Amino acid sequence: MNEFDQLYREVILDHYKNPRGHGVMEDADADAEGMNPLCGDEVTIYVRFGEDSDTIDEVKFSGRGCAISQAATSMLTEMVQGKKASEVAVLDKDELLDEIGIPLTPIRLKCAMLGLTTLKVALHKAKGTPLPQGLAGYDDLELS
Amino acid sequence: MNEFDQLYREVILDHYKNPRGHGVMEDADADAEGMNPLCGDEVTIYVRFGEDSDTIDEVKFSGRGCAISQAATSMLTEMVQGKKASEVAVLDKDELLDEIGIPLTPIRLKCAMLGLTTLKVALHKAKGTPLPQGLAGYDDLELS
Amino acid sequence: MAIETRPKLDAHKLRADFPIFEQQIHGKPLAYLDSAVTSQKPRQVLDAMRDFYETSYGNVHRGVYTLSERATAGFEGARAKVAAFVNAPSERELIYTRSATEAINLVAYAWGLDNLGPGDVAVVSELDHHSNFVPWQYIAGRTGASFRTIPIDDNGELVLDSLDELASSGRVKVVANNLVSNALGTINPIEQLTAWAHEQGAIMVVDAAQAAPHLALDVQALDCDFLAFSSHKMCGPSGVGALWGRRELLEKMSPFNLGGQMIHKVDLDKTTWNELPYKFEAGTPAIAEAVGFGAAVDYLNEIGLDAIEQHEHELAAYAIDKMSEIDGIRIFGPPPDRRAGIVSFDIPGIHPHDAAQILDWDGIAVRAGHHCTQPLMRRLGVAATTRASFYLYTIPEEIDRLVEGLHKVKRALG
Amino acid sequence: MAIETRPKLDAHKLRADFPIFEQQIHGKPLAYLDSAVTSQKPRQVLDAMRDFYETSYGNVHRGVYTLSERATAGFEGARAKVAAFVNAPSERELIYTRSATEAINLVAYAWGLDNLGPGDVAVVSELDHHSNFVPWQYIAGRTGASFRTIPIDDNGELVLDSLDELASSGRVKVVANNLVSNALGTINPIEQLTAWAHEQGAIMVVDAAQAAPHLALDVQALDCDFLAFSSHKMCGPSGVGALWGRRELLEKMSPFNLGGQMIHKVDLDKTTWNELPYKFEAGTPAIAEAVGFGAAVDYLNEIGLDAIEQHEHELAAYAIDKMSEIDGIRIFGPPPDRRAGIVSFDIPGIHPHDAAQILDWDGIAVRAGHHCTQPLMRRLGVAATTRASFYLYTIPEEIDRLVEGLHKVKRALG
Ligand SMILES: Cc1ncc(COP(=O)(O)O)c(C=O)c1O
Ligand SMILES: Cc1ncc(COP(=O)(O)O)c(C=O)c1O
Secondary structure, eight states, X not given: OOHHHHHTOHXXXXXXXXXXXXXXXXXXSEEEEEEETTTTEEEEEEEEEOTTSSBEEEEEEEEOOOHHHHHHHHHHHHHHTTXXXXXXXXXXXXXXXXXXXXXXXXXHHHHHHHHHHXXXXXXXXXXXXXXXXXXXXXXXXXXX | OOHHHHHTOHHHHHHXXXXXXXXXXXTOSXXXXXXXXXXXXXXXXXXXXXXXXXXXXXXXEEEOOOHHHHHHHHHHHHHHTTOBHHHHTTOOHHHHHHXXXXXXXXXXXXXXXXXXXXXXXXXXXXXXXXXXXXXXXXXXXXXX | OOXXXXXXXXXXXXXXXXXXXXXXXXXXXXXXXXXXXOOOOOHHHHHHHHHHHHHTOOOXXXXXXXXXXHHHHHHHHHHHHHHHHTTOSOGGGEEEESSHHHHHHHIIIIIHHHHOOTTEEXXXXXXXXXXXXXXXXXXXXXXXXXXXXXXXXXXXXXXXXXXXXXXXXXXXXXXXXXXXXXXXXXXOOHHHHHHHHHXXXXXXXXXXXXXXTTSOOOHHHHTOSEEEEEGGGTTSOSSOEEEEEOHHHHXXXXXXXXXXXXXXXEOSSOEEEOSTTGGGOOSSOOHHHHHHHHHHHHHHHHHOHHHHHHHHHHHHHHHHHHHTTSTTOEEOSSOGGXXXXXXXXXXXXXXXXXXXXXXXXXXXXXXXXXXXXHHHHHHHTOSOEXXXXXXTTOOHHHHHHHHHHHHHHHHHHO | OOXXXXXXXXXXXXXXXXXXXXXXXXXXXXXXXXXXXXXXXXXXXXXXXXXXXXXXXXXXXXXXSHHHHHHHHHHHHHHHHHHHHTTOSOGGGEEEESSHHHHHHHIIIIIHHHXXXXXXXXXXXXXXXXXXXXXXXXXXXXXXXXXXXXXXXXXXXXXXXXXXXXXTTSEEEEEEEESBOTTTOBBOOHHXXXXXXXXXXXXXXXXXXXXXXXXXXXXXXXTOSEEEEESTTTTXXXXXXXXXXXXXXXXXXXXXXXXXXXXXXEOSSOEEEOSTTGGGOOSSOOHHHHHHHHHHHHHHHHHOHHHHHHHHHHHHHHHHHHHTTSTTOEEOSSOGGGBOSEEEEEBTTBOHHHHHHHHHTTTEEOEEEOTTOHHHHHHHTOSOEEEEEOOTTOOHHHHHHHHXXXXXXXXXXX
């Protein structure tokens, strides 16, 4: 398997070309905007909760980005569906990385994490819980 | 001739150990203070004019310094005696350097020039003439 | 007098001076097409620094012993070279900084804090790099001055018609602009801007970070007041740059960084400043880096800035020509004769990150991003562009490989 | 557990790492006794930089291609080493600067401009280097705060009894002091000063420029708020230094230099800042120099800071012992166990310049001057001193040569 096939493997390309949950959600229960300062890519995430006001019923996203960030965000929308907001708010980044399943250089890691970070911000904002350090961009982004 | 003998040649040591014109002059017609910022050495130069209020009758200096700066200032007091203030105010530094007669590195050049620069400042101050660029420390000090 | 034909540079031959090209990247020869962000270094420069460290290293201006004298001579000798490189009237007007960015900050702080205030206007352009945009925005903000930008047209060229409107918004006190745009390659009409700035009674600050590597500079002909540039973009080491400033201004200005070497006399209640250029060089400077900077100037002079400029125009023309064949591509910026060797472009449906990543697997290094020009990206209606930029060691074959690579990217992701 | 005996360093062996010692100066082996002003560089550090330039050079944090990734990894890997060297809780708190001087200016400007004002007091000591003296004096002046100094006794040690009087003169907002004095070698009681600063509600800024090369540093044990040091004094290249700062303070502070890399989002009316440490690193940093700084930290760690400290204490004791035999000599500073490897002295009737010059002809490099401590010189009643300073490559034979040389100086000029 060469490097191209490794990074842009079929499932990534599929999510990139046919992103799940792509679009704007009117009257979402939670939303947030995020930006990757390296390339200016912006994403907005929208969440609708279920009857219990906690279970995630639907997630959508809009904005532009590279294949990695778009595919990762698309996968994320599938991953978190039906989960509790409180679980997702502390979701370990490795769970998403496992799903993506490809080795990422530190700079591309930022692309891959854009959706997840923004989703967490949306959930904390909606629940009124304080943003953990990590989300202020502190500890969970690796230097280098 | 080795380097020591070259730099600290007899006449320099003689001027250093028996400086001419060393001492404070009460009621001088012109005076100024100078400092070598590299080592903090300070010198004060005093001038008395003759009857024509222009011929330099006597020059004295006080302050501390290394052998080069003390000897150079001592030589200077002999050199300028009997000269016109207007001549000395524009005296070329090479005239003094010829007198000193030893090769100087750029940093030691500053030591050697301390007395002359200060004397020029004293004369310009007394005559009310504007300080030339060189004396504001601009062009005549070599970089390096 | 015989007419000399301008000697062309031989990029194939020059490449041999650059050890970086001796390796393969992902099994392919390195095509380094990101020289606008930083250039690679020739052996001549690396040798000069190594030799300096091994035989002549010491602190400068501080010791009477041999090593310190040698170090001082190396450091000041390099200053003379760098000053001559921009035709400075005196090497005392040439201040070493870390980078072009720091050079601009020096002016923004040391001149700006004392000379800007409410009713004053600081002017930059939409084309400016963050390093010449944010310092003025920030210091204007701190002092109560206003901050305005000169707009650009769709070609990425300054709209000088807008200047009158800017002048009517307050007292224009400083105009700061790049001579060559790093994002688009545009060569800007600095002489005109300078004339306008001086008419307003404003100072003119030229960001020459992107110009210095690529064209002959002459601060006296430009008639500007300050000029900033970086060693690392012109074959020299990282960690050093320069500010040239007009002597009368530098002498009147407050200092910027404070510390050893920039002082004359330190008392508890008062400190006086050293003469130029030392007044602006607090602390131990980038000594070996300055020596490398001087060696880089020697290297460029040997080749000739005119030859470099011409080489880049040719490469830019060749690249624009070849790349235009790519379906749907949008190439930003002016025609090749008004640009340095920089080509920024967008291929609809292909994100610059993906393009750059896939090109890397063929050993081709291009930049993807906003190039530190977010306001410009917004003006162009894109989040980012892909940018290929050339230098004296760039050969046309690398442009062929780039075009081939872009076709491959399109097949993969289009 | 077995008790380890602290391994002593073998200076004769280490010297072989330093190419500078392979030459002769005026026909004599080089005795470099001016390490306090700047240290010499081992081959390991020079090789690391050369190798980086030849195989991995690119700009950092900006490209998705291989060279940029390698450069970023080298640059950030070095940051981790430098941060660990001072036991920083997070490498995000470690900011690259040009030098210790710039690190202190960063705090003086970015913290000081917003946090000092009339009624506030900035405190340094009579022992401080101009680089930790003038920035505070200047920013205090700009903001209307007052500026006070802690006096020293005849041994060159801080008179802590005077602190109460200082506290009564206003709100003490910042205390800035060197940990090791470059002029006298004094190791200062920083823990006590820090405790006092914190009692006053002040921040504690430690100038560790002279401490970092010579003793193990731990910002958490020191409990200070900022700590500044330079690579060039600790076997690393010139052109790079570091500021460690407490995260809460760094996050609240305004930026210092503005430009590329330190921004998050740039708009015409507003710019937001990047996360730590990038918020304080505008423009292209000293990339290869940072890599060299990291290699220097590796080199020192390999030898062990404890071993270096002990070696210096031994040399200082030996030097003081030997030099005391010189008729009339006045040696400044505390006893050897409270000082680093620095011996400053005065021989009546012999000017330091003449001493240094004559010693140079025997290949011996010592410093003559005010050592960027004019207020201290005034306190000691001298214009300048002669200073010999030692490092890990210094051998006792060089001290013997120094003493012999000083006898010669006396014969010639005394
Ligand atoms: C036009 C322009 N200005 C300023 C800069 C800043 O240069 P440096 O990062 O070397 O300070 C750059 C480099 O990216 C540039 O291209
Ligand atoms: C105690 C002390 N502080 C600050 C400095 C300044 O260091 P640098 O010149 O590397 O900025 C020095 C170096 O001379 C020093 O010895």
